[in-house]
Amino acid sequence: MKLASLKAGGRDGSLVVVDRSLQSYVAVPEIAQTLQQALDDWSRAAPLLNAVSETLNAAGRDDASRLDYTALAAPLPRAFEFVDGSAYLPHVERVRRARGAEVPESFYSDPLMYQATSAGFLGPRDPVHVVSEDYGIDFEAEVVVVTDDVPMAITAGEAAAHVQLIGLINDVSLRNLIPAELAKGFGFLQSKPRSALSPVLVTPDELGPAWRDSVLHLPLRSWLNGRRFGEPEAGLDMQFNFAELVAHAAKTRPLTAGTLVGSGTVANQDESLGASCLAELRMLEIIEHGKPSTPFMSFGDTIRIEMLDHEGATIFGAIEQEIRPYVR
């Protein structure tokens, strides 16, 4: 099934079930008013939501309405936890290569992951408001999963079954704030503001054979200002699968239902497939020419992130955002 949240209904939006083709939706307040409520009681809610999804996909429903992406909040407008991995090592390797540094051996066995803000996710068509272009505005196209309750110290083998929903995320990054912030040693804070989620999150079964071994095996496509930017294969070069990322996050704490776990910027060894963020393109330019030639994003720039199935149909809908100046 595919789930979304309308902006209407309050800070956590209103949960709706969306048909496979993303044309129509059905409100389900009698099952759960919000996606967080459904995840809090997933073993009860999931079969009920799935039954709605099956009738909607089979023959349509009289109570269905036409889906308008601009009326959508993020499927989880607020969440209690978001941890973002950096599982595609080609991305990490290029960052290091551009500054002449080695990748530590441990990076191939111990996932890189940071605690990210979860207090507000932007809707799929919400603009990204930034105070200044000098912050070095960048997108990062990633795959993200949502868990139910995960016990502390679970193994990766056990963690796989806790991935309940899958989607896309634009992990907005303020590149020029990163070096000083990381130099302080406490990780990202100001340099990683709110991210945006795809219009819908889907259950693993919606992905068929494209979801296997806790990895999503399809290209992740992004367009900058309407021009194709990259389409790296998310199924390649993912050093740690989502089960391993979930287990890493849960080593010393349980994960609350509705926790988001991100893949990190999707990147392949094969550079011809393009990148999933400007920083990576700029690093390739540095490696090749000594300095970057592509600027970071400016006000008015747009980013589109989408994943298509083997028939060319959109799976999660597209994230489409414009960068705008923040004015109080």
Place this chain on the structure above:
Amino acid sequence: MKLASLKAGGRDGSLVVVDRSLQSYVAVPEIAQTLQQALDDWSRAAPLLNAVSETLNAAGRDDASRLDYTALAAPLPRAFEFVDGSAYLPHVERVRRARGAEVPESFYSDPLMYQATSAGFLGPRDPVHVVSEDYGIDFEAEVVVVTDDVPMAITAGEAAAHVQLIGLINDVSLRNLIPAELAKGFGFLQSKPRSALSPVLVTPDELGPAWRDSVLHLPLRSWLNGRRFGEPEAGLDMQFNFAELVAHAAKTRPLTAGTLVGSGTVANQDESLGASCLAELRMLEIIEHGKPSTPFMSFGDTIRIEMLDHEGATIFGAIEQEIRPYVR
């Protein structure tokens, strides 16, 4: 007023108003079922909660019940954001001195702060479950504030009025996991598991003159295994006040109502007042004797954290926790 949450009622508990002496409480479901609900609509809820508090403190109420600390969840059992500062520079200076490093000049003008887990806070009497004593189990006694909605890019002057509630926090730290985790460059994750909150959070007016200039001017007392461990003055040596910490967190994002902002381990230049965590005591031992003599916490150890007013009465109630082995 003083607010708490009963464990009863679900994942977010049940909001109650507690009398000033922490003897009795009144349930307030007609105002808000949970503290998060109240914070989501604070301008409406706060005056209503305050009216209940005033009648409870003035003459008691027929609908009041006796307060049992063990029935309390954290006042915010789950929150959408927790950012923890490190505003007491003597703590930072000693960490650095113990390893022969300088404190960068920027640390005196730019707050240290990290994105922490907010998905679950332990109740004031909940045990701390840890997989292994080898993790280097430590407490950190801190002051924490809770904000209402804070606009992005607010000034510190504007931020002061967004501090709506104040409490104490035991920021549980797994010291032996920290060096490897920070060396990866992405901040704390596994080394900072769930923290515990004090029995109640209080509004600034409850603190009278002890709350001024966005700093709490009272000693923060901690006892390890029943023995006095430290009582540094929280009003001294706080390099950045809470208004400055809130503004730092909000530089590139709005803060959602119910965001927690921590002070970091309370520490004074005057070492005679003791410390607020074992790591700090061990650093003093390293500076004096070349190596630490006090071990980190073991299973069965207890920590008590409390703040008293000038009459010796408890303000927030005490955090009292035992370290226990985690068994699945």
